[in-house]
Amino acid sequence: MDPARFTRVDETTWRLEPSGAMRVPAIIYADEALIRAMDDKVGEQAINVATLPGIVQASYAMPDAHWGYGFPIGGVAAFDPDRGGVVSAGGVGFDISCGVRTMLTGLKVADILPMQRSLADSLFRQIPAGVGSKGSITLDAIDMDAMLAGGARWAIERGWGDTRDLERVEEQGQMAGARPEHVSERAKERQRREMGTLGSGNHYLEVQAVAELFDTEVAEVFGLALDDVVVTIHCGSRGLGHQIGTEFLKEMVVVAEASGITLPDRELACAPINSEVGQRYLGAMRAAINCALANREILGHYARRIFAHFFPNHELRLLFDVSHNTCKVEPHVVAGKRRDLFVHRKGATRAFGPGHTSLPEALRPVGQPVLIGGRMGPGSYILVGEPTGEQKAFSSACHGAGRAMSRHAALKQWSGRKIVDDLAAQGILIRSPSTRGVAEEAPGAYKDVGAVVAAAEHAGLARRVARLRPLICIKG
Amino acid sequence: MNQTAASASKARWKHFPHDADVGLRGFGATAAEAFEQAAQALTAVVTQTQVEPKVQVEVTCEAPDLELLFVEWLNAVIYEMAVRGMLFGRFAVRIEGTRLAGTLWGEPVDVGRHAPACEPKGATYTALKVAADDKGHWSAACIVDV
DSSP states (O other): OOGGGSEEEETTEEEEOOOTTOSSOEEEEOOHHHHHHSOHHHHHHHHHHTTSTTEEEEEEEEEEEEEEESEEEEEEEEEOGGGTOEEEHHHHOSSTTOEEEEEEEEEEHHHHGGGHHHHHHHHHHHSOOSTTOOOSOOOOHHHHHHHHHHHHHHHHHTTSSOGGGGGGBGGGGOOTTOOGGGSOHHHHHHHTTTTTOOOSTTOEEEEEEEEEESOHHHHHHHTOOTTEEEEEEEEOOHHHHHHHHHHHHHHHHHHHHHTTOOOSSGGGOEEETTSHHHHHHHHHHHHHHHHHHHHHHHHHHHHHHHHHHHOTTOOOEEEEEEESEEEEEEEEEETTEEEEEEEEEESOEEOOOTTOTTSOTTTTTTOOEEEEBOOTTTOEEEEEEOTTHHHHHSSEEOOBOOBSSOHHHHHHHOOHHHHHHHHHHTTOEEEOSOHHHHHHTOGGGBOOHHHHHHHHHHTTSEEEEEEEEEEEEEEO | OEEEEOOOSSOOEEEEEOSSSEEEEEEESSHHHHHHHHHHHHHHHHOSSOOOOOEEEEEEEEOSSHHHHHHHHHHHHHHHHHHHTEEEEEEEEEEETTEEEEEEEEEEOOHHHHOOOOOOOEEOSTTOEEEEOTTSOEEEEEEEEO
């Protein structure tokens, strides 16, 4: 994208004043190289979002933004229900509440290395990953509704988790306002055998080592030291979320038109928050958030079980679990006034700064852990929310490296087998049912995650705490 | 509009790039045939291995226009793939007005043989286009979230 169409406010802030149907400015946080590498569609989509009714302050794109559908992936937008604000199924995405959880193991790299291979094989065998994998849990109608209402709490009550996790899961593990009765039978049917499965695409379970520390004081509060081993899981609400997204997108195209909302792109389909469909979607979407929270809790439980077999004297403690495809009601101060806004984060991580009351006591003085997935080779980052994030983008930050290249192009450039071999030579064990899937997710197909998090830090969205390098990657 | 088409003998579809996901485009002498070919492209997102037509599944869907009907069709196929744990290798589509009836032939996913690369989550309205060119050749395209 040519940055010339934007006004450069500072090193990492690019602003486009409203024109035409735009109600607010579009603001992209990125350094010049990142913005130049972005597809023109990112700008177009950020501008399109700025035209939606009730949008507050600005339509934002994070440093990892790339071409999505409707909203850019890496898009953040807040809407005020009292000013005609909307909720958009496309603004949340198909994989509702897709997110990341990182667990501390209390182990060092040296503890893992002697059994790295058998641990990788064990995780791959026991954690269902990819198309055609089968979970061991089947839910009947009563269990399904209990799961959709209960989230991670439900999983823990069923014996698949640890009560101590709850304070470190967003919403304390249970999203309020979930309405399982607003989730269609087809969506439930799609989820019946999916609990405790990882999914495919860019979803993964990784065993990672702390490779670099940027802020030792915060790292200490997070429980991170150099060479520590952590387990990170990236996945979402599986088939249930996909089906809810699909169904409401269709319904909202019709509702938007009937409500007199002009959509520059049908994928931006939305409904007024204060409408029957808007409320029904929120109830279903919150149920899908619970599904994702339960799913990650169960996968965390499986990881614990496998680690307990290899390291009986160590237990996995949850650092944090945070989603990056959601719409949440949050109080934010806009122009000096506190307002309850519906914040859409589509491929963007919530990043509360220090002192936020939703954070557990242990984390409150420093801020929320912001978990950034990298991919296989280059590694991942743990950031912490900054006080400035609130005013910059409603306390939001990037969510990953962001793709630099389509799957299509990646397939032409890399062989999955060779990637697996090359990474093994670097001490990174990849386990996946599909070598083609590995090629599509090649480390080189992603942007430089280091540049993305540096831009997020420079922009005041979140600050770097640690870099993680993978030791084992189970890829769906 | 009343279109019927048998499954085409040779592949007339392609994938086109999208930053995060994948674009599908099917071609045909009729819209129905283009829909069938796009469904072949959908299967090819998951596997490059031949899918055997062992089991037959019927689907129906409805939408106010041909483009929305195309998204409905792909989503119906995605749904059957997900809940049955199957892949489909042959498709027959009949379109009558705003309704579509489709027959899918396929088999359960065999992880060893199909080596599934990724799972389609849903068809989107992005880059959605169903149209005939001036020679009357149809194409049907959209981005699928994977």
